[in-house]
Amino acid sequence: MAAEQSYGAMVIGAGQGGIPLSMVLARAGLRTAVVEERYLGGSCVNYG
Amino acid sequence: MAASARVAYLARRASEYGVQTGPVEVNLAQVRERKQKVVERFRNGDEQILKATANLDVIRGKATFIDAKTVIVKHAGSDARRLSAERIFINTGARPVIPPIDGLNRVPSLDSTSIMELDAVPEHLVVVGGGYIAIEFGQMFRRYGSQVTLIERGEQLLAREDSDVAEEVYKILREDGIDVRLKSTASRVEAGAQGEISLTVNGGSGKSTVKGSHLLIAAGRRPNVDHLNLGAAGVEMDEKGYVKVNDRLETSVPGIYAIGDVKPGPAFTHISYDDFRIIQINLLQKGDARIEGRPVPYTIFMDPQLGRVGLTEKEARAQGRSIRVAKLSMARVARGIECGETRGFMKAIVDAETNQILGCAILGMEGGEVMAVLQVAMMGQLPYTVIRDGIFAHPTLAESLNNLFMAMDAQGLHEEK
Numbered sequence: 001m002a003a004e005q006s007y008g009a010m011v012i013g014a015g016q017g018g019i020p021l022s023m024v025l026a027r028a029g030l031r032t033a034v035v036e037e038r039y040l041g042g043s044c045v046n047y048g
Numbered sequence: 049m050a051a052s053a054r055v056a057y058l059a060r061r062a063s064e065y066g067v068q069t070g071p072v073e074v075n076l077a078q079v080r081e082r083k084q085k086v087v088e089r090f091r092n093g094d095e096q097i098l099k100a101t102a103n104l105d106v107i108r109g110k111a112t113f114i115d116a117k118t119v120i121v122k123h124a125g126s127d128a129r130r131l132s133a134e135r136i137f138i139n140t141g142a143r144p145v146i147p148p149i150d151g152l153n154r155v156p157s158l159d160s161t162s163i164m165e166l167d168a169v170p171e172h173l174v175v176v177g178g179g180y181i182a183i184e185f186g187q188m189f190r191r192y193g194s195q196v197t198l199i200e201r202g203e204q205l206l207a208r209e210d211s212d213v214a215e216e217v218y219k220i221l222r223e224d225g226i227d228v229r230l231k232s233t234a235s236r237v238e239a240g241a242q243g244e245i246s247l248t249v250n251g252g253s254g255k256s257t258v259k260g261s262h263l264l265i266a267a268g269r270r271p272n273v274d275h276l277n278l279g280a281a282g283v284e285m286d287e288k289g290y291v292k293v294n295d296r297l298e299t300s301v302p303g304i305y306a307i308g309d310v311k312p313g314p315a316f317t318h319i320s321y322d323d324f325r326i327i328q329i330n331l332l333q334k335g336d337a338r339i340e341g342r343p344v345p346y347t348i349f350m351d352p353q354l355g356r357v358g359l360t361e362k363e364a365r366a367q368g369r370s371i372r373v374a375k376l377s378m379a380r381v382a383r384g385i386e387c388g389e390t391r392g393f394m395k396a397i398v399d400a401e402t403n404q405i406l407g408c409a410i411l412g413m414e415g416g417e418v419m420a421v422l423q424v425a426m427m428g429q430l431p432y433t434v435i436r437d438g439i440f441a442h443p444t445l446a447e448s449l450n451n452l453f454m455a456m457d458a459q460g461l462h463e464e465k
Contacts, residue, residue, distance in 0.1 A: 004130040004131070004132055006132045006133065008133065008134055008135070009135045010119070010131060010135070012119070013139035013272075013310070015141050017323045018307065020321065021139070022098070027101065029103065033131055033133065034104065035131070037110045040095050
């Protein structure tokens with residue numbers, strides 16, 4: 001396994017809350033990761 | 049996809065408006081293609097904006113906690129990665145529940161995701177469930193041309209809504225030609241040689257068999273927590289598996305938060321977005337935003353729409369409040385009559401002491417938009433009289449809110465408990 005990467009903030013799941021949240025955290029200066037298994041946008045956009 | 053269904057509905061009713069059309073047929077592959085373009089437009093917008101943000105890494109894969117600050121991310125075809133963060137936000141959402149129907153794992157079935165990928169209109173769609181997903185898709189496919197049977201366990205559709213609202217929804221669906229069966233529980237399912245579905249249903253009048261070509265399961269949703277290994281982080285869940293949070297969306301572990309459908313409570317896109325606002329205010333603006341007391345508006349995109357916000361009549365009565373109920377049939381709404389859309393009604397609950405609007409259910413054309421007018425009144429804590437006596441443009445739907453509250457006053461004051 002690759003070495004550990006450390007972040008200020010991590011969002012697990014890029015849904016309609018997670019996407020804007022990851023952006024404002026990153027813009028506020030926190031090194032931020034957003035982890036998404038499949039599609040960006042969450043249930044409403046992708047799954048109905 | 050509901051937009052396509054509405055066009056088919058209006059095309060079939062064209063002669064009521066003096067417009068001549070030929071036979072109406074829906075090409076589901078084209079409907080799907082249109083939907084796909086809309087979805088991709090939203091999805092690509094997200095992708096580009098995330099990539100363009102400095103300081104932000106988008107990492108593909110499935111995250112599993114190993115402790116309260118660390119996850120392992122696995123993605124097919126690449127090495128697992130170990131990531132740690134001071135603050136972690138769980139936004140993994142929810143997915144359809146698989147109800148305990150004997151044989152369900154041995155027959156093909158659809159859920160709210162896969163039904164949107166069908167290429168041809170099903171001959172006979174059997175829907176298990178009576179919530180908004182069941183109603184929206186049931187009506188949509190009826191309009192595409194499917195025969196539709198809807199099987200609901202409860203005594204009414206839309207369990208949380210007032211019974212008069214649920215009954216009107218029932219009436220509308222029946223009028224559209226949907227076979228709605230209440231107090232009916234699907235217990236067993238089999239597939240025939242040609243793939244046809246045969247569902248055993250226990251209802252008030254005993255056992256019966258419902259046959260169809262396709263089966264849609266719309267019996268609720270459950271949180272996506274299985275792969276997270278929340279135990280390793282110490283994050284507590286409730287008995288249904290939702291991530292427990294307090295008023296500030298903090299989980300049982302400091303530094304870990306949950307937003308969106310993975311936490312208990314109303315599962316709506318706009319609530320997920322508001323969760324983001326709460327975190328932003330509390331973490332970045334040093335505020336103290338809480339989820340307690342926020343309005344939870346929603347619109348069920350059946351046709352006509354059901355727009356809802358605030359208390360239902362039964363909730364208000366259960367709270368022991370002294371209330372008045374305003375109700376106006378859409379058949380008495382000028383705009384509805386002009387547009388040939390007279391199904392449904394407007395209903396509002398008013399506090400008899402403060403005159404403030406406590407909630408509303410607008411079942412009618414553009415019900416979601418009309419509801420928003422009353423929601424604004426609620427947000428501004430306006431007494432209903434301001435809406436009753438306010439000038440709205442003629443002949444808009446909003447104008448009929450005058451009539452809604454005038455009708456309530458005309459009935460005289462009902463002090464009810």
